[in-house]
Amino acid sequence: MWSSPETPLSIGEVLNQLRGDFPDVSISKLRFLESEGLVEPSRTPSGYRKYTRADVARLRYVLAAQRDHYLPLRVIREQLAAIDRGETLAGTPVLVAVPPASTESPAAVPAAADERVDRADLLARTGVSEEILVDLEKHGIVAPEDGGLYAPDAVEVLTVAGALSEYGVTARHLRAYRVAADREVGLFTQLIAPLARGTGPAARDRAAETVRELSGLTGRLHAALVRVGLGQTLR
Helix, strand or coil: CCCCCCCCECHHHHHHHHCCCCCCCCHHHHHHHHHCCCCCCEECCCCCEEECHHHHHHHHHHHHHHHHHCCCHHHHHHHHHHHHCCCCCCCCCCCCCCCCCCCCCCCCCCCCCCCCECHHHHHHHHCCCHHHHHHHHHCCCCCCCCCCCECCHHHHHHHHHHHHHCCCCCHHHHHHHHHHHHHHHHHHHHHHHHHHCCCCHHHHHHHHHHHHHHHHHHHHHHHHHHHHHCHHHHC
C-alpha cells in the first residue's frame, strides 16, 4: 500500500507539502516521528533524508490520526503495522488529511508552533473584536507574554471565545475553564517531569507529544462528562 516509484523528496519539501493541512508540523516533529519508527525515509550517502510519496502518505495518516482522533503513537504504530501486513482495520475510521470542519464563524489563520503574534495580528487572524479580547484579558483567559506578543495558541483561544460569544458565553463564564486548565497544567507537569528533564530535541519532542496525547484524552473526557450531565435535557 505504501510503495511508490516517485522521485524522493527532501525533508523541506515534505514539510512544505504537509503544512497546508497541518500548520503546526515542523522539521523537529518529522524527525521525532522517524525516531519513533512511524516512518523510515531513506538516506543519501551524505546522510540527507529522502522521502517517497508513500512516506508522505504515511505521515499524513499519522498526523491526521493525532489531530482528528487523538490517537497515541503506540496505537497509530499498530495500525500502520496492520496496514503493512495487508490487514483491514475493522471498526477503525479511515484517516485522511482534511482541514477542520468549517463553521459560520470566521476561520482563524493559525500561527506556527513557534510563532508569536502581536495584538493587531491576533485580531486580524481571528476576526474577533477588540472588545472581546479586552474582556478576555480582564478575566485572565488570555494575556500577552513578555514583550507584548501572544503565544501561538492565543489564536485558538480567541477564535473559540469569539464563537462562544455568539451563544452568549462571555469571558466571565470562561473563567471556570481557565481555572480548570491551570489545574490540568499542574497535573500534566507532574506527569511529564521525567521526560522534560531529558536533554536534546528528542526528549523535548517526546514530552510535547505526551502533552498532546494527554490533552486529547482529557478533552474527550470533558466532552463525554458534559454529554452525560446534559443527557436528560437532551432526551
